[in-house]
Amino acid sequence: MIIGMIISAVALGVVVALLPSKKKGRVRKTKVKSSSTKVQRPHSSTQNRSDQEILSSSLDSLSGAEFERLLALYFRDKGYEVKEVGIGGKDGGVDLVIIDQRGEKTAVQAKCYANHNTVGVQTVRELVGAKRNHDCILSLLVTTSDLTEPAKKEAEQFKVDYWHGALVEQKLKSWEKWQPTNKKKKAQAVKDTVQNEVQRSQAQVSATKEAICTCGSPMVTRKGREGKPFLGCSTFPKCRQTRSV
Incomplete structure (x- = not known):
């Protein structure tokens, strides 16, 4: 009986000794998880530019989100109701939904690319598929560059209207509220x-x-x-x- 009591006491001491090490392990795991969460936070350096600054900026100095905002300002001033469904984030193929005075909806995808970076056929296909998610009948692809030849054929086949870079500049200049200052x-x-x-x-x-x-x-x-x-x-x-x- 005495031997049994000694064995029980030894076992209890071992269990108590192990408890602090488990607690430390848990604290260490929590710290690693917290550190990982901080690293993954997104950051944008251009999100605070005002509309006036965007209206005085050249197209090649705009970010993708700013180009979308410029188009939103343009269409609103032209009398459209504008819904910004994908500004500055994952748009699923549609950045703006513009609604004319008759209630007709158009899905707009904006691509702010350099001249040498043309829009591919996949972008056209995404717009064609995504416009249904917003109950849009028409679709419009607006880019500061141009479409590849396969993308143009795809757009014509599925009746996707598109504005290339030269046409975009022409429309914005005739609008007169867009007055970029070329500092360079x-x-x-x-x-x-x-x-x-x-x-x-x-x-x-x-x-x-x-x-x-x-x-x-x-x-x-x-x-x-x-x-x-x-x-x-x-x-x-x-x-x-x-x-x-």
Whole structure:
């Protein structure tokens, strides 16, 4: 009986000793799970741009979500009721549903691509299938680039209207509320002007250093009545020799 009590006491001590290690294991698993959840959170750096900023931005500077918002602004101003069903997320093939004054619905898919990145046939097929989910009769594919030849044939077969990049720009410009400011071109123009001025000044300095008047005196840069520079003798009015720059 004494031996049995000793064995029971030893077994109880072993069980108690094991309990803390199980607790630590559980805490460690919870921490790993929490860390994994934080890593998977999505983040977008362009979601806070205002409508006014989008209206003053060129198409090649817009994100996909911003291009969709630009189209939503365009269609609303044209008198359509606009439902933004896929702005900035998984759209299932449809970004906007536009409804005209007769109540006719059109499913719109927007693709903001670079010129070399054309829209493939799969996008057309997704739009054809997805428009039924929104009770739309018509469908419209709008892209800043163009469709591949197979995609165009697919669009014609299933009566999908599409706007390519040149047509999109034409419609937006005629709308007049979209007025992009091309900062790159302006900056390049300023840079070119500065470079031209520097080169002209350097040429004038170089010409002045090398120019010697027929009287043997150095020539200096002067300006005529019309503001045009010319080289004149430094001993003027004693010597009235001039030379064009």
